[in-house]
Amino acid sequence: xxxxxxxxxxxxxxxxxxxxxxxxxxxxxxxxxxxxxxxxxxxxxxxxxxxxxxxxxxxxxxxxxxxxxxxxxxxxxxxxxxxxxxxxxxxxxxxxxxxxxxxxxxxxxxxxxxxxxxxxxxxxxxxxxxxxxxxxxxxxxxxxxxxxxxxxxxxxxxxxxxxxxxxxxxxxxxxxxxxxxxxxxxxxxxxxxxxxxxxxxxxxxxxxxxxxxxxxxxxxxxxxxxxxxxxxxxxxxxxxxxxxxxxxxxxxxxxxxxxxxxxxxxxxxxxxxxxxxxxxxxxxxxxxxxxxxxxxxxxxxxxxxxxxxxxxxxxxxxxxxxxxxxxxxxxxxxxxxxxxxxxxxxxxxxxxxxxxxxxxxxxxxxxxxxxxxxxxxxxxxxxxxxxxxxxxxxxxxxxxxxxxxxxxxxxxxxxx
Amino acid sequence: xxxxxxxxxxxxxxxxxxxxxxxxxxxxxxxxxxxxxxxxxxxxxxxxxxxxxxxxxxxxxxxxxxxxxxxxxxxxxxxxxxxxxxxxxxxxxxxxxxxxxxxxxxxxxxxxxxxxxxxxxxxxxxxxxxxxxxxxxxxxxxxxxxxxxxxxxxxxxxxxxxxxxxxxxxxxxxxxxxxxxxxxxxxxxxxxxxxxxxxxxxxxxxxxxxxxxxxxxxxxxxxxxxxxxxxxxxxxxxxxxxxxxxxxxxxxxxxxxxxxxxxxxxxxxxxxxxxxxxxxxxxxxxxxxxxxxxxxxxxxxxxxxxxxxxxxxxxxxxxxxxxxxxxxxxxxxxxxxxxxxxxxxxxxxxxxxxxxxxxxxxxxxxxxxxxxxxxxxxxxxxxxxxxxxxxxxxxxxxxxxxxxxxxxx
Numbered sequence: 001x002x003x004x005x006x007x008x009x010x011x012x013x014x015x016x017x018x019x020x021x022x023x024x025x026x027x028x029x030x031x032x033x034x035x036x037x038x039x040x041x042x043x044x045x046x047x048x049x050x051x052x053x054x055x056x057x058x059x060x061x062x063x064x065x066x067x068x069x070x071x072x073x074x075x076x077x078x079x080x081x082x083x084x085x086x087x088x089x090x091x092x093x094x095x096x097x098x099x100x101x102x103x104x105x106x107x108x109x110x111x112x113x114x115x116x117x118x119x120x121x122x123x124x125x126x127x128x129x130x131x132x133x134x135x136x137x138x139x140x141x142x143x144x145x146x147x148x149x150x151x152x153x154x155x156x157x158x159x160x161x162x163x164x165x166x167x168x169x170x171x172x173x174x175x176x177x178x179x180x181x182x183x184x185x186x187x188x189x190x191x192x193x194x195x196x197x198x199x200x201x202x203x204x205x206x207x208x209x210x211x212x213x214x215x216x217x218x219x220x221x222x223x224x225x226x227x228x229x230x231x232x233x234x235x236x237x238x239x240x241x242x243x244x245x246x247x248x249x250x251x252x253x254x255x256x257x258x259x260x261x262x263x264x265x266x267x268x269x270x271x272x273x274x275x276x277x278x279x280x281x282x283x284x285x286x287x288x289x290x291x292x293x294x295x296x297x298x299x300x301x302x303x304x305x306x307x308x309x310x311x312x313x314x315x316x317x318x319x320x321x322x323x324x325x326x327x328x329x330x331x332x333x334x335x336x337x338x339x340x341x342x343x344x345x346x347x348x349x350x351x352x353x354x355x356x357x358x359x360x361x362x363x364x365x366x367x368x369x370x371x372x373x374x375x376x377x378x379x380x381x382x383x384x385x386x387x388x389x390x391x392x393x394x395x396x397x398x399x400x401x402x403x404x405x406x407x408x409x410x411x412x413x414x415x416x
Numbered sequence: 417x418x419x420x421x422x423x424x425x426x427x428x429x430x431x432x433x434x435x436x437x438x439x440x441x442x443x444x445x446x447x448x449x450x451x452x453x454x455x456x457x458x459x460x461x462x463x464x465x466x467x468x469x470x471x472x473x474x475x476x477x478x479x480x481x482x483x484x485x486x487x488x489x490x491x492x493x494x495x496x497x498x499x500x501x502x503x504x505x506x507x508x509x510x511x512x513x514x515x516x517x518x519x520x521x522x523x524x525x526x527x528x529x530x531x532x533x534x535x536x537x538x539x540x541x542x543x544x545x546x547x548x549x550x551x552x553x554x555x556x557x558x559x560x561x562x563x564x565x566x567x568x569x570x571x572x573x574x575x576x577x578x579x580x581x582x583x584x585x586x587x588x589x590x591x592x593x594x595x596x597x598x599x600x601x602x603x604x605x606x607x608x609x610x611x612x613x614x615x616x617x618x619x620x621x622x623x624x625x626x627x628x629x630x631x632x633x634x635x636x637x638x639x640x641x642x643x644x645x646x647x648x649x650x651x652x653x654x655x656x657x658x659x660x661x662x663x664x665x666x667x668x669x670x671x672x673x674x675x676x677x678x679x680x681x682x683x684x685x686x687x688x689x690x691x692x693x694x695x696x697x698x699x700x701x702x703x704x705x706x707x708x709x710x711x712x713x714x715x716x717x718x719x720x721x722x723x724x725x726x727x728x729x730x731x732x733x734x735x736x737x738x739x740x741x742x743x744x745x746x747x748x749x750x751x752x753x754x755x756x757x758x759x760x761x762x763x764x765x766x767x768x769x770x771x772x773x774x775x776x777x778x779x780x781x782x783x784x785x786x787x788x789x790x791x792x793x794x795x796x797x798x799x800x801x802x803x804x805x806x807x808x809x810x811x812x813x814x815x816x817x818x819x820x821x822x823x824x825x
Contacts, residue, residue: 034585041676056589056753147665147750153482216817219665219749225818251823271820283820397589398752401674 031059036400038067044141044404045411047385049392051400058400061392063385068415076375080341081107081181082316084375089175091379092413094137095130095356097166100179102353105260106362107181110349111342113312117304119183120262125196125299126169126178127261127353128292132203133162134356135243135285135292138408142282143214145405146223154210161199168192181342182316183309197300200293211286224278228391228403231276238390239383242358243288244407247273247281254354266298278406285408316342341370357381357410377416381409424550427725432551455554459543467696468505474742476501481746512689520583520682527581532683532690535574539697542567545621546704549714549727553622560621561613564705565606568660571698572598575662575669575679578691582682590678593753594669597659600760601666605656607768608649611775612640612709621705625713635719639712644796645774648804650710652768654737657702659756662695664745668753703737704730763811767803774799 037048046067052060072091076084088103089096101123108115115123136155143151163173168189170176178185214220230240235248245252253270255263271287273280309317318337319330336343346368352361358380365374384407392400426433439450472487479486487501519528545560547553557563572594579591613619616627630638640646659666670678680691707713711733714726721729751759774796781792 032585032588034589056592143749147667148748149478150482150746153484157483213747214749217749218812219751219755222755223749223752246823253823256823270823272823273820274818279818280820283818287820396752396754398668398674398750 029054034397037064041144044409046415047404047409047411049388049400051392051397053397056396056398058392058395058397061389061400063388065382065385065411066415068411070416072416073375073377076372078371080337080370081344081372082337082342084372085180086175086177089177090412091377091416092134092355092357092360092381092410093174094410095127095134096174096176097126097130097170097178098134098353098355099360100177101127101261102351102355102360103362104179104181105353106349106351106364107344108310109351110347110364110366111181111316111344113182113310113316115183115310116307117262118306119308119310121299121304122184122188122308123179123261124263124266125193125296126176128295128299129162129165129196131292131356132289133159133166135289135408136162138285138356138405139210139282142402142405142408145401146220148214148217148220151210151213154206154213158203158206161203165192165196165199168195180317182312187308193300193303196296200296200300204290204293207286207289214282215286221279223398223402224282224406226275227278227395227399228406229275229277230387230391234387234390235276238387240358240387241380241383242355243281243284244358244384246270247284247406248276249273249280254352254359258352260351260353266295268292268295278402281406281408337370343370344368352378355380357408357413358384360413379413379416381411381414382416385409385414425723425725428550430725431549431727452554459554460540463543463697463700464693466700467693468509470696470700470738471508471692472501472504473739474745475504477739477742478746481743509689512686515685517685517687518682522583523682524581524583527577528682529687531574531578531581531679532687532694534577535571535694536690536697538567538570538574539694539701542698542701543704546701546708547621547625547713548704548730549725552714552727556622557620559619561609561619561624561705561709564621564701565602565609568698568701569598569602571694572602572660574694578683579669579679582679584682586675586677586681587679590669590675590681593675594662594679596753596757597662597666597668600757601656601659601764604652604760604764604768605660607765607772608653608656609705609709611645611649611772614772614775615640615779621708621713625708625715628712628715631719637712637715637717639710639715641710641712643778644793644800645771645778646710648767648771648774648800650706652764652771653706653710654740655764656760657699657706658741658744659760661698661702663699663741665748665750666756667750668756699738699741700734703734703741706737707733759811763807766807767800770803771800 032053034051034053035048036051038046048064048067050060050062050064051058070090072087075087085100085103088099091099104123136159140152140155140159143149143155166176167173169192170178170185230244230248232248232250235245235250240248241252249272251270251272254260255268256270268291269287271284271291273284316337318324318334323330324334325331344366346366348363348365350361350363352359359378360380361376361378363374363376363378364372367373388403388407391403395403435451435454439447439454442450476486487504488498490501490503490507491498492503519525542564544555545553545557545564575594576591579587579589579594582588612624616624618624618627628637628639632638632642636642641650658664662669668678669675670680675681680688683691707730714730716722716724716726716729777799778792778796781788784792
């Protein structure tokens, strides 16, 4: 961060001048430019805000992104469809399970694969667990941003339990790579669903307790009510999705509107806000966690049996190991899948899933063969952050922090 | 210091006896000087230790509130026994002493150095007038309370010095916040204790404690906190004290999620530790003053407990207040600057002014007895609860409970 106080001349001219009390003459005020981030406690990663301040009031706010750019979309063009799955972990790294699922479904749409009911149910289960995990982090980070540390600690204790479940399921706490094209990495372990149910049972009271620290807290309401208001029209115009859109009162939820992976079987409600301020976004996230638990319980109540991978996915899955070692046919197939990738038909598909942060879309252009010709990722955090310059102007520095907290973005996904 | 009657319990007299044993052989003019030095040394030692363990207590209690252990990995020196992280303060001290002291190139070198020193100095000299026990007043000043708050107000100036000298924009914003906070909260702080002076009729801390002597109905202590105006004054005082000592939820000058570390951003090593020390000393001093003004100073809460030495009672009350401060920190989010100042000017200051009138009424009606006494209590209660409710409603206007609704499906 630059340590000198830089005053720009053009900014000084356009600065709001305040008349001196009692005197007729006017003071010329100057604005201060402040660069918040990319290394700042409340920018949640490497977002940088180039702000122009009049006292503590923002007159301009430019988000500067790209500090975490890794060229994921270009990387995808240079590897097979299967190899890209671990890269999806690193998009929204708070909810990798949901990203894996969205990518897998997009490629399956291209390959015209149908996955069995058990696979769909497990995917819904993991996606909803990921949603709870992501919203917990959003809630905790929001708490820290407005100064409530205890909420963060409570939320993280629950996330830790979720990570234990993820580890048991996938072998990894963080980068899960669980949903694969045409199926899953593996079936759920013995007794795992029971432990998920037990987690849900103990989680709801703790969630209520945690939310009770904030929901009717006078200071928290002062900090969030009426701050960062986004009108429904603006929210739609700027392409907001997820809880940020629903906080503004637009009831768009892809799980309801374009059901995928069997979401149409489950009964759940979509909470929407009334004012579109930070408080509404907070309320919506809180309720979405309860609804996610509701979905998880329904999945667990009638957990389908049968296969957990598509039977016609032979062109994508590597054959069983013992067959590779003994049979020429399987050996060749394995060689082809590893070197050239699963041969998928030419075509264009777009699929977006309702991820915790919003609609995560994969647009795949295939010219046949084992690698995508172009893979475009529609990252919800990128679109959500685009409204920052509009929302932040006129706010105080403290408000900016509250707004960032309420947006619950993740830079891994925004910068890709 | 007044002569001590030999009839008092031994423990009550112990500090004086010890001191006299140490300095009794000196000639009279010298004795005064050495006694003062001893008093300074004892205050620094006692409250320095309290500061050290208060930081540990704060971290342990925050940990307990937040479902985590807190510091527990520091072994006691030379032995490998870990005991509730009790050695943590020593480890922190050694660490801050040995860390490099970084001064930014463009910083105002003199001010950057002076700020922590001034802050700590002004925090410590406020201890001079607090009566820690029946005979334990370092300096008997006739205008002790005035002195205390004059010295206390200078601490925010040091925060401004630190913010300005660092030549860092975050520090500068913190400095501006600190000044706004000082101006806003100094007023309710002062107005909160003026009623006490009005009723007690003295600015001397010793006199104020004396005025709170005695028992109502044989068990209720005659502390000012047990009167309607005194209770209101106490609450206003504590709220303003939280703001004055930059404690959560009023820790705006060092709001870590907004201003990195505020005025502390460019400080490291021992200077950083000095800031922390000063913050805790300020908190201890303000708690001590709250005890003196409203909680009967060193007096026992119940008549049959008077055999416990006065300084123990003072310490107990101090620790209770400090734990309250820590508890508040664990629970509340942080206010915004405009809300902070609005809360001070539109709520605390008017309430404190009304409370002053309330105390005047209380003082004027001190001769009322019997049924009149009930009327006195009722009027006084109405005088404080009424404005509290009315202004509180005004303050909460526009913040109605709100819930989400479900999107039609």
